[in-house]
Amino acid sequence: MTTRVSPLDVIDWASVKPFWIEAFGAGDDESPPGPGRHVWRVDSGDEVVALGVDREFETWLGEQRVPTAGIAGITVPAEHRGGGYLRPLFETLLGAARERGALLSGLYPTSSGIYRSLGYAPVAHLDDVAVPTHLLEVRGDAADVRRASPEDLPAIAAAYAAWARQHRGPLTRDGISFPDPAKAFTDSTTGVTLAESSPGQVTGYAAWDRGKGYGTGAVLTVRELVALDRPSLVGLLRTLGSFASVTPTTVIRTSTPDDWTGLLRSDDSRVQSRSTYMVKVLxxxxxxxxxxxxxxxxxxxxxxxxxxxxxxxxxxxxxxxxxxxxxxxxxxxxxxxxxxxxxxxxxx
Ligand SMILES: CC(C)(COP(=O)(O)OP(=O)(O)OC[C@H]1O[C@@H](n2cnc3c(N)ncnc32)[C@H](O)[C@@H]1OP(=O)(O)O)[C@@H](O)C(=O)NCCC(=O)NCCS
CATH class of the missing domain: 3.30.1050.10 (SCP2 sterol-binding domain)
Incomplete structure (x- = not known):
């Protein structure tokens, strides 16, 4: 039977949405096609047999911004799995991404084996690291800390960009796919704590969610921890450590655990869950x-x-x-x- 790969029209969105819901669980479905978001479909006969999304991202690499196809929502309806539809989907989707200038493609796989034969290789991990909260009361010179207010969002975004451009692989958080730069910091957070190595200069931040209850079983969750220098890191960790009496465990989402676990007085932290980030050179x-x-x-x-x-x-x-x-x-x-x-x- 002939296989066709084509862009998904917004009008067809509702009819294919159930495939994402059943693949990833309700509430985790993909958004419709829109600015910076290209949704592709594979049809065999009169059936949809695969879906995939290409998002217009940029990757920091060597302090340069490199146009990147961010892959999401790869789904084959259950009855069609094993049919080899991913290869034609990726050929067309990445061909279009190349045409708009993408030099890289990146994704977080549910299973890395799926993408190896398509040319992707692991470059980093995004880990949730669970650590006894009292260990975060680290020693050393600490930057001043204060609670962020909405006016601080540009300074927080600037601190993220300063951190990201020093690394290979983080995304820029501006441009067509990031119409609301505050989203990354304000989603599911109780508070954002800022570090200032010198007055008025935001040199780090921790976006955290206090969670429910206190005592055994209570967890403080840190969605993002960014520090541009050591005093900022010490100040932020110590602030998180001050929750030790109410949240015995803190879970920190991090791609650079070595930056801060080395400051703790014990190695008693463990990776609770791990997402692998894979990249393909286009x-x-x-x-x-x-x-x-x-x-x-x-x-x-x-x-x-x-x-x-x-x-x-x-x-x-x-x-x-x-x-x-x-x-x-x-x-x-x-x-x-x-x-x-x-x-x-x-x-x-
Ligand atoms: C993952 C999924 C898209 C794969 O679909 P599929 O129809 O099996 O894919 P294909 O037949 O085109 O196979 C593509 C390759 O991936 C491999 N593969 C498929 N599923 C795999 C898995 N779970 N683990 C490792 N490799 C896998 C195949 O062996 C094949 O490798 P090859 O080219 O070297 O022979 C499908 O199982 C699915 O929709 N799963 C639920 C949602 C999901 O996990 N999506 C991925 C999000 S990152």
């Missing part, structure tokens, strides 16, 4: 975002997907150009190219 032009050491000069031939390339490193920049030769000794598969891009640290 175009070698993504390498141009890297910032190698200015003194480094190199010519690095490689092949990827049967095409030869030359990466030229000079003056703190990388250029990549296709070459006629495909005899380079360094052959990168899809995983190796992701690891090359995300594996090394930038020169600072």
């Amino acid at each position: 175009d070698v032009a993504a390498f141009r975002a890297l910032s190698p050491a200015p003194a480094l000069t190199a010519e690095l031939p490689f092949t990827w997907q049967g095409q030869g390339y030359m990466a030229s490193v000079a003056g703190g920049q990388v250029d990549v150009a296709a070459t006629a030769s495909t005899t380079a000794s360094r052959e990168l598969d899809d995983t190796a190219i992701v690891q090359t891009l995300f594996g090394a640290s930038d020169s600072r």
